[in-house]
Amino acid sequence: MRNLLVLISILGAFLSASVTTARASSGEDKALTIEVSEGNWGNANTADIEALLYSVASELRRFIETRPPAEIVVIPSEKAPAALYQKGRNGEYVILLSAKNRRWAQYAYQFSHELCHVFSNYERGEVNNGVKPNQWFEEAVCEAAAVFTLRRMASTWGSNPPYSDWADYAAVLRAYAEQLTTQSHRRLPGDIAFGTWYAANRDAVSGNPYLRQKNEVCANLLLSLFESTPEHWAAIGYLNLHRSSPEAGFLEYLESWRQAAPARHRVFITEVIALFDLPEHRETMQTVLAR
Numbered sequence: 011m012r013n014l015l016v017l018i019s020i021l022g023a024f025l026s027a028s029v030t031t032a033r034a035s036s037g038e039d040k041a042l043t044i045e046v047s048e049g050n051w052g053n054a055n056t057a058d059i060e061a062l063l064y065s066v067a068s069e070l071r072r073f074i075e076t077r078p079p080a081e082i083v084v085i086p087s088e089k090a091p092a093a094l095y096q097k098g099r100n101g102e103y104v105i106l107l108s109a110k111n112r113r114w115a116q117y118a119y120q121f122s123h124e125l126c127h128v129f130s131n132y133e134r135g136e137v138n139n140g141v142k143p144n145q146w147f148e149e150a151v152c153e154a155a156a157v158f159t160l161r162r163m164a165s166t167w168g169s170n171p172p173y174s175d176w177a178d179y180a181a182v183l184r185a186y187a188e189q190l191t192t193q194s195h196r197r198l199p200g201d202i203a204f205g206t207w208y209a210a211n212r213d214a215v216s217g218n219p220y221l222r223q224k225n226e227v228c229a230n231l232l233l234s235l236f237e238s239t240p241e242h243w244a245a246i247g248y249l250n251l252h253r254s255s256p257e258a259g260f261l262e263y264l265e266s267w268r269q270a271a272p273a274r275h276r277v278f279i280t281e282v283i284a285l286f287d288l289p290e291h292r293e294t295m296q297t298v299l300a301r
Contacts (some may be wrong), residue, residue, distance in 0.1 A: 041079045042067055045102075049086035052111035059084070059117060061172040066118050067125060069162040070155060073243035074129055082128065084121070086110075091120040093127040103128050114179060115160065115186040122159035126152035131250040142250075144263040145219035151246060153222075153229035158236055158243075160187035195223040196230045204231060205287025216260070231285055235278070245275035261290050 044063050046056040063084060083098050087106035094104040105124045109116040130148055142148075164184035171177045190196075198207055207227065215224050236243060248271040261283070268279040 042071060043079075043081040043102075045081070045083050047083060047085045050088075050110070051086050054110070054112050058112070058173075062114055062117055063121050065163060065166070065172045066121050066159055069159045069166065070122065070125065070129065070243060073240055074247055080128060082125075091124055093124040093132055095133055097133075114176075115183050118160055118163055118183065119156050119186065119190075123152045123156040126155035126246065130246045134250045142219075144216070144260055146215040146221070146225055147228070147260070147263070148249065149219050149222075150225045150228040150232060151249070153226055154233040154236055155243070155246075157187050157190050157229070157233055158240075160184075160190075161237075191230060191233070193226070196226045198227060203287070204228075204285055208286050212260070228285075232282070235281060235285075239278060242275055242278040245271050245279060248272075248275070259290070260286070261288050 044060060044067065046060045046063065048056060051059060081098075081100070081102035082105055083102050084105050084107060087108050089106065089108065091108055092106045094106065096104070098104050105121065105128075107117060107120045107124075109120055127148065130151060132142075132148060160183050164180045164187065167177060167180040167183065169177070171179070198204060204227075211224050215221055219225070245267075249267050251270045252266040264279070264283045268276050268283070271279055
């Protein structure tokens with residue numbers, strides 16, 4: 011970890027040294043406006059951060075083209091990254107990032123996670139004591155989105171980075187994604203099936219959506235599904251569209267997602283549901299097959 015952070019810092023300083031380098035592509039999206047606020051970003055400037063964040067957004071936006079226009083204000087924070095429930099003065103989304111200096115991989119990782127919350131309609135639904143029912147699943151989806159984006163950016167930046175002299179940073183993005191996916195806590199223990207793991211951890215994740223070492227087990231499995239069929243990232247635009255009561259079960263939550271999504275995404279969402287091997291889902295399927 012320490013060696014990777016040193017590499018990130020060194021490469022970031024080198025790649026941002028030239029302010030006169032021609033920009034290879036703006037990456038700007040007319041349906042998505044990103045404004046980076048001044049503040050404590052360390053030795054990074056807001057223009058470079060903004061170029062980076064547009065590049066991040068473009069990797070998901072190419073699969074979520076139907077997302078309504080959105081304005082996002084990004085603010086530096088000394089606390090954990092977050093997408094605030096409270097909108098800005100003009101109705102813009104407010105995202106906090108804790109990344110500093112020119113550690114572009116960390117900015118990309120944090121922003122893609124929070125942007126996924128925006129695309130997933132995070133602000134909808136009932137919030138009880140700061141937590142939405144079944145919020146842990148959204149956290150897992152957004153963690154998968156963060157690693158997916160890092161990998162996509164690594165590929166894109168090799169030939170078409172925001173600035174021509176950032177191309178070499180593609181290797182750092184790829185290494186950062188690899189480091190995340192291979193962390194031991196993201197893997198299922200032993201030969202245990204995911205359904206068995208979820209049954210044992212269901213109460214824990216339902217009670218606290220921020221148990222990262224548990225959410226990220228699910229995130230790795232979701233990442234595999236999304237990477238094999240990336241067109242289904244568009245399905246997250248239909249998550250959380252139905253308000254959930256505090257008593258809403260997990261299967262009910264997932265089924266509401268499936269019903270809200272267009273037909274082209276429903277088989278994929280059914281595959282996601284099947285991952286959890288929920289007893290109530292098995293009973294429903296058996297009833298359907300018996301008809």
